Amino acid sequence: MTKLKGAVLIGQSGGPTSVINASALGCIEAALKSENVTKVYGAAHGIKGVLLDCLYDMNQEDPAELALMRYTPSSVLGTCRYKLKDFTEDDTDYKRILEIFKKYDIRYFFYNGGNDSMDTCHKISRYMAENGYECRIMGIPKTIDNDLARTDHCPGYGSAAKYIATSCMEIYRDAKVYGAGSVTVLEIMGRNAGWLTAASAIATWKDMGPDLIYLPEVPFSLDKFIDDITRVYQEKGDVLVAVSEGVVDENGKYILEILSESEKSKDAFGHVQMGGLAAQLAAFANSKIKTKVRGIEFGIIQRCAAHIASETDVNEAYMAGEAAFKAAEAGETAKMVAFERGPGPGYTCNTILVDLADVANYEKKVPREWINEAGNGVLQPFIDYVLPLIQGENKVPMEDGVPRYAKLKKIRAE
Numbered sequence: 001m002t003k004l005k006g007a008v009l010i011g012q013s014g015g016p017t018s019v020i021n022a023s024a025l026g027c028i029e030a031a032l033k034s035e036n037v038t039k040v041y042g043a044a045h046g047i048k049g050v051l052l053d054c055l056y057d058m059n060q061e062d063p064a065e066l067a068l069m070r071y072t073p074s075s076v077l078g079t080c081r082y083k084l085k086d087f088t089e090d091d092t093d094y095k096r097i098l099e100i101f102k103k104y105d106i107r108y109f110f111y112n113g114g115n116d117s118m119d120t121c122h123k124i125s126r127y128m129a130e131n132g133y134e135c136r137i138m139g140i141p142k143t144i145d146n147d148l149a150r151t152d153h154c155p156g157y158g159s160a161a162k163y164i165a166t167s168c169m170e171i172y173r174d175a176k177v178y179g180a181g182s183v184t185v186l187e188i189m190g191r192n193a194g195w196l197t198a199a200s201a202i203a204t205w206k207d208m209g210p211d212l213i214y215l216p217e218v219p220f221s222l223d224k225f226i227d228d229i230t231r232v233y234q235e236k237g238d239v240l241v242a243v244s245e246g247v248v249d250e251n252g253k254y255i256l257e258i259l260s261e262s263e264k265s266k267d268a269f270g271h272v273q274m275g276g277l278a279a280q281l282a283a284f285a286n287s288k289i290k291t292k293v294r295g296i297e298f299g300i301i302q303r304c305a306a307h308i309a310s311e312t313d314v315n316e317a318y319m320a321g322e323a324a325f326k327a328a329e330a331g332e333t334a335k336m337v338a339f340e341r342g343p344g345p346g347y348t349c350n351t352i353l354v355d356l357a358d359v360a361n362y363e364k365k366v367p368r369e370w371i372n373e374a375g376n377g378v379l380q381p382f383i384d385y386v387l388p389l390i391q392g393e394n395k396v397p398m399e400d401g402v403p404r405y406a407k408l409k410k411i412r413a414e
């Protein structure tokens with residue numbers, strides 16, 4: 001092992017999840033135990049905190065309070081959606097990052113996030129290498145979208161999938177009580193990949209879920225949508241539909257934009273802001289089918305439902321953070337921790353390292369062979385893939401009848 005003494009900095013980025021803090025905790029606790037680490041810092045709101053010189057001194061946190069991060073949803077350090085330009089075009093931000101790294105003697109940098117975050121991590125790694133500053137930089141995966149390349153699955157996905165499956169079962173029960181005929185459209189997150197919406201098929205597998213499931217991987221037709229709903233309505237009386245927010249037509253145009261009267265805004269990375277598709281599809285369906293039609297948008301509640309988090313997901317998230325630090329301490333850099341599913345019938349999961357360059361800005365889609373030929377349902381291979389990821393119940397500490405989440409002091413580093 002090539003020893004490198006210095007400070008550790010960890011930042012969180014992108015959308016929050018139920019288990020992102022478990023990953024941060026795995027990294028922080030491993031770093032605090034290391035004789036090679038002089039200080040451990042947390043970046044306030046990801047890379048923006050670095051640029052603003054706003055770091056938290058994690059050494060001054062109560063270890064017992066830190067431990068509660070394992071059960072605490074969302075990003076305790078704060079997150080951001082900030083896109084770094086390529087440093088060959090504009091190196092202003094990179095010079096500032098290097099200045100901050102030198103100020104605090106940051107020799108280990110960990111960025112916990114999804115596709116765009118891995119791109120940020122990769123760019124910083126390249127800049128530091130080209131400028132001769134020794135710093136080991138690692139990506140810790142996070143995304144409920146489950147769309148990161150080179151990993152079997154992503155921390156955060158299992159818990160979100162469990163929430164979606166459970167919620168679909170509950171909504172199914174609710175939708176059936178009147179026996180008067182209805183159509184319920186459920187909008188589930190997923191801009192370009194349908195992993196989350198596919199999780200609704202777990203409820204269908206349990207005979208209490210959507211009759212129709214639409215993913216972005218298959219072009220969406222409004223006419224076929226009405227035909228599908230009409231057929232199921234005539235057969236069953238009540239129809240439950242799950243649809244990814246990012247479904248597109250055969251020309252790649254978002255159905256949300258087709259149905260919406262106003263142009264959708266975009267975020268810092270140029271992504272169209274999602275949301276509102278369920279209401280639009282419900283209104284469209286109601287103009288074609290005269291029955292009770294309602295749209296339900298799961299929205300942000302599917303991201304941070306820690307009360308129903310998968311124990312498997314929590315444990316693997318912690319494992320990813322811990323593995324990232326140990327790999328960096330051993331001399332690795334410019335890598336992301338990934339999950340590798342073990343062979344055989346029983347589920348096992350190990351961590352491996354993949355190059356950041358192979359992950360940044362790539363998206364992993366649901367395999368077409370896991371979707372039925374009609375493009376309105378999910379097949380058994382997906383169920384076999386996802387079931388191990390939702391197993392176990394996270395034992396969240398309770399206080400006065402509600403969860404006891406971490407309350408960090410967040411003392412500014414000087």
